[in-house]
Amino acid sequence: MGTQTTTDLPAAAGAADHAQRDLLRLATAGSVDDGKSTLIGRLLYDTKSVLADQLSAVERATRARGGDGTAVDLALLTDGLRAEREQGITIDVAYRYFSTARRAFVLADTPGHVQYTRNMVTGASTAELAIVLVDARKGVLEQTRRHAALTALLGVPHVVLAVNKMDLVGFDEPTFTAIAREFADYAHVLGLPDVHAVPLSALDGDNVVVRSDRTPWYDGPTLLELLEQVPVGRDAAAEALRLPVQYVIRPRTPEHPDYRGYAGKVASGVVRVGDELRVLPSGRTSRVVGIDTFDGPLAEAAAPLSVTVRLADDLDVARGDVLVPAAEDVATGQDLVGTVCWLTERRSVPGARVLVRTGTRTVRALLREVDARLDVDTLTVEQWDPVDTVRTIDATDTSSDAAPRSLGLNAIGRVRVRLAEPVVLDDYATHRRTGGFLLVDPSDGSTLAAGMVGPTLLDRLAPVRADERDDDWLAGAGI
Amino acid sequence: MTTSTTTLPGATTTAAPPLTQLDALESEAIHVMREVAGEFERPVLLFSGGKDSIVMLHLARKAFWPAPVPFPVMHVDTGHNFPEVIAYRDATVAEHGLRLVVASVQDAIDDGRVVETPGGSRNPLQTVPLLDAITEHRFDAVFGGGRRDEEKARAKERMFSLRDEFGQWDPRRQRPELWDLYNGRHKPGEHVRVFPLSNWTELDVWRYIERERIPLPEIYYAHERDVFARDGMWLTAGGWGGPRPGEVVERRTVRYRTVGDMSCTGAVDSTAATVAEVIAEVAASRLTERGATRADDRASEAAMEDRKREGYF
Numbered sequence: 001m002g003t004q005t006t007t008d009l010p011a012a013a014g015a016a017d018h019a020q021r022d023l024l025r026l027a028t029a030g031s032v033d034d035g036k037s038t039l040i041g042r043l044l045y046d047t048k049s050v051l052a053d054q055l056s057a058v059e060r061a062t063r064a065r066g067g068d069g070t071a072v073d074l075a076l077l078t079d080g081l082r083a084e085r086e087q088g089i090t091i092d093v094a095y096r097y098f099s100t101a102r103r104a105f106v107l108a109d110t111p112g113h114v115q116y117t118r119n120m121v122t123g124a125s126t127a128e129l130a131i132v133l134v135d136a137r138k139g140v141l142e143q144t145r146r147h148a149a150l151t152a153l154l155g156v157p158h159v160v161l162a163v164n165k166m167d168l169v170g171f172d173e174p175t176f177t178a179i180a181r182e183f184a185d186y187a188h189v190l191g192l193p194d195v196h197a198v199p200l201s202a203l204d205g206d207n208v209v210v211r212s213d214r215t216p217w218y219d220g221p222t223l224l225e226l227l228e229q230v231p232v233g234r235d236a237a238a239e240a241l242r243l244p245v246q247y248v249i250r251p252r253t254p255e256h257p258d259y260r261g262y263a264g265k266v267a268s269g270v271v272r273v274g275d276e277l278r279v280l281p282s283g284r285t286s287r288v289v290g291i292d293t294f295d296g297p298l299a300e301a302a303a304p305l306s307v308t309v310r311l312a313d314d315l316d317v318a319r320g321d322v323l324v325p326a327a328e329d330v331a332t333g334q335d336l337v338g339t340v341c342w343l344t345e346r347r348s349v350p351g352a353r354v355l356v357r358t359g360t361r362t363v364r365a366l367l368r369e370v371d372a373r374l375d376v377d378t379l380t381v382e383q384w385d386p387v388d389t390v391r392t393i394d395a396t397d398t399s400s401d402a403a404p405r406s407l408g409l410n411a412i413g414r415v416r417v418r419l420a421e422p423v424v425l426d427d428y429a430t431h432r433r434t435g436g437f438l439l440v441d442p443s444d445g446s447t448l449a450a451g452m453v454g455p456t457l458l459d460r461l462a463p464v465r466a467d468e469r470d471d472d473w474l475a476g477a478g479i
Numbered sequence: 480m481t482t483s484t485t486t487l488p489g490a491t492t493t494a495a496p497p498l499t500q501l502d503a504l505e506s507e508a509i510h511v512m513r514e515v516a517g518e519f520e521r522p523v524l525l526f527s528g529g530k531d532s533i534v535m536l537h538l539a540r541k542a543f544w545p546a547p548v549p550f551p552v553m554h555v556d557t558g559h560n561f562p563e564v565i566a567y568r569d570a571t572v573a574e575h576g577l578r579l580v581v582a583s584v585q586d587a588i589d590d591g592r593v594v595e596t597p598g599g600s601r602n603p604l605q606t607v608p609l610l611d612a613i614t615e616h617r618f619d620a621v622f623g624g625g626r627r628d629e630e631k632a633r634a635k636e637r638m639f640s641l642r643d644e645f646g647q648w649d650p651r652r653q654r655p656e657l658w659d660l661y662n663g664r665h666k667p668g669e670h671v672r673v674f675p676l677s678n679w680t681e682l683d684v685w686r687y688i689e690r691e692r693i694p695l696p697e698i699y700y701a702h703e704r705d706v707f708a709r710d711g712m713w714l715t716a717g718g719w720g721g722p723r724p725g726e727v728v729e730r731r732t733v734r735y736r737t738v739g740d741m742s743c744t745g746a747v748d749s750t751a752a753t754v755a756e757v758i759a760e761v762a763a764s765r766l767t768e769r770g771a772t773r774a775d776d777r778a779s780e781a782a783m784e785d786r787k788r789e790g791y792f
Contacts, residue, residue, distance in 0.1 A: 018500075018686055019499065019501075019690075020499060021499060021500045022497045022498065022499055022500055022503070023497075023498070023499075023500040023503045023504070092635065092650070092653060092655070093635075093655070094627075094634045094635045095627050095634055095677070095678065096634065097627070097628045097678070097680050099500075099680075103500075104500040104683075106678050118655060119655075121655075121657070122655040122656065122657055125657035125658045126657075126658060231497075232497045233497030233498065246510070246513040246514060246517050247513045247516050247517045247543075249543060249544075249545070249546050250546065251545050251546035251547070252546075253545070253546070253547070255545070256545045256546070259545060259546075263513050263542070263543075264513070265506060265509075265510040265659065267659070292544075292545070293541070293544075294540065294541035294544040295541075304498065304503065304506055304507075305498065305502070305506050306505075306506040306507075306509040306510050306513070306542070308544075319517045343655050355664075357660055357662065358660075360514070360517065433658070433659070436657060436658040436660065437660070438657070438660050438662060440662060440664060444666060445641075445662065445664025445665055445666065446654065447654045447655060447662050450655065450657045450658075450660075
């Protein structure tokens with residue numbers, strides 16, 4: 001830390017700035033040895049988000065692990081559960097909070113362990129920015145490519161490549177530049193829209209929060225400056241309105257005997273009083289006559305505000321319906337094609353009866369088939385000719401020539417699902433807030449898979465026919 | 480060396496200013512509450528008279544306005560509560576026409592369902608009457624004011640936290656939560672704990688209280704009180720079991736950062752008499768609220784996690 005100026009550390013957020021402060025949700029991606037925990041610890045520590053009692057606990061833990069007590073192991077700040085501390089493993093996603101005068105941050109800390117795909121997908125689903133860590137000594141690895149691909153798959157709009165451990169390569173500019181270029185080329189292939197690279201040392205704090213004088217050749221922002229500068233929110237005015245109805249508010253009180261309002265969070269776009277809206281999937285239309293909140297009526301409400309909308313006509317609108325612009329042609333249907341990440345250890349079963357949850361609607365469905373699978377190691381797509389899985393494949397018959405195409409934990413594949421009722425089928429690529437869905441096991445309610453409707457990265461990558469490949473992932477040797 | 484390696488046109492434009500952080504947190508919490516009201520048969524909101532549950536009730540009133548809050552509130556009464564807090568609880572319930580369910584630790588002790596611990600803290604004893612009340616009233620969703628910033632085990636908790644028939648939390652059995660899609664399905668006998676304030680910090684709660692002008696029990700603000708020192712905290716003298724011989728009562732100007740049971744909740748020396756002064760004090764504090772004033776969390780490094788596994792919040 002001797003190389004940094006310590007006088008210009010950002011102060012904890014002051015009350016005066018707070019009212020205007022906005023919120024950035026971000027996710028981290030990095031394997032265990034890349035220094036991810038240290039980087040998060042450094043972000044928390046240098047933004048003064050670690051308080052004295054938490055720090056003394058980490059100091060005790062550092063000493064207990066054989067540290068000499070002079071340097072605190074910041075990585076220990078993020079070890080939450082007993083099993084994690086005792087066994088050195090990481091269970092699922094944790095959420096961390098830090099803030100500056102300009103912005104508050106919710107960080108999804110996704111462990112880079114065996115369960116990386118599932119955890120990264122979870123963290124990335126709500127993130128507006130992903131930090132992809134690489135070790136400057138190792139450069140862009142398959143793991144890095146995998147993290148970038150999952151970031152692209154989930155549609156995270158901003159990516160920061162954190163080239164860590166620059167202290168171990170002597171803060172060598174050509175090393176950084178080569179890594180940044182290689183990643184940028186790859187990001188371009190994946191279609192990642194906005195990528196920045198920062199040379200840093202999480203251990204020493206160079207360019208994390210405090211600008212380092214050990215990288216005089218780097219004139220870009222520190223990691224925290226980037227996190228503060230990235231625009232949050234979307235251009236709501238340019239998006240199409242989607243308002244999934246959560247709850248019908250009918251007070252039946254003396255003050256409000258006839259009130260009927262449709263409560264929901266604006267998922268995308270803007271709703272205005274006077275708008276002609278269509279109720280999907282029924283297709284009936286009406287006009288917005290009021291947007292109500294506890295704090296008074298609004299003329300318009302943009303995503304992601306929670307509001308209550310009143311319509312001119314007494315339509316039958318219920319939880320699960322979606323309000324959309326009347327003039328827009330919105331896709332609805334009962335046949336869903338999408339890319340899923342399989343989240344449980346139970347493999348998918350062709351022909352399984354599942355529930356599909358999309359928006360506020362849950363419908364019964366049949367998992368017809370898996371017709372493609374992304375190999376996250378090689379980033380190639382295995383693809384099969386379409387068949388009617390339900391008719392031709394008996395999942396219990398292992399002697400069948402047609403191998404059951406199923407997905408195991410962490411696998412990513414394309415599925416075809418037949419729904420019992422029509423739903424709104426927004427493409428995830430253009431409707432990140434409404435194009436996501438879950439597959440749920442009706443017997444115990446567990447979440448089987450998370451999916452994205454329509455063409456995704458999977459459809460853009462070059463397909464490889466299954467019979468051209470020589471691998472045995474179906475035999476259980478997959479990821 | 481420029482850092483912007485690829486930027487597609489139009490990728491980062493923002494027309495309207497984004498929601499402020501507090502508006503975003505409020506909208507998220509309201510969304511979660513409406514999801515629960517839409518998906519569950521019998522939700523209940525835990526209401527202790529502490530600031531987090533007071534904020535939750537405020538958010539519930541916003542979420543369903545102009546209709547009344549469509550679920551009852553439940554207080555787990557340890558029998559050692561601050562009288563000011565009980566008065567606040569009863570006044571609030573009356574003002575908003577709420578239905579109050581009380582789960583009583585004293586009743587559970589009298590029935591022999593739980594046994595008083597030698598240390599005197601009744602905080603961990605709340606689990607049994609809580610679970611008994613959940614069973615008795617067949618509550619299937621239980622709102623709690625827990626925040627992930629409070630404690631490292633809570634940093635791992637989901638917004639929707641499935642509990643088995645024993646109320647147990649199993650961190651390995653948690654459902655991944657993606658996008659805004661909260662999966663509340665559960666088997667009979669199971670229930671779901673719901674934490675709409677997951678993404679709030681202590682300062683967020685205080686700033687929201689200031690912005691919304693939400694009244695709190697007066698013990699949150701500086702006042703004179705008879706207290707005695709134990710384990711580095713100021714505890715309120717009273718019939719619950721303090722002071723012991725050798726512990727000296729003195730009159731000090733203090734306030735509370737958290738409101739729980741008198742037997743385990745400590746006061747801090749403070750002259751902060753207004754919300755703004757409290758915010759300034761909390762912002763400058765170098766201690767977390769639980770590190771400063773909660774005895775139970777100090778019992779072991781995993782005290783909270785262990786209690787949560789048993790069905791505590």
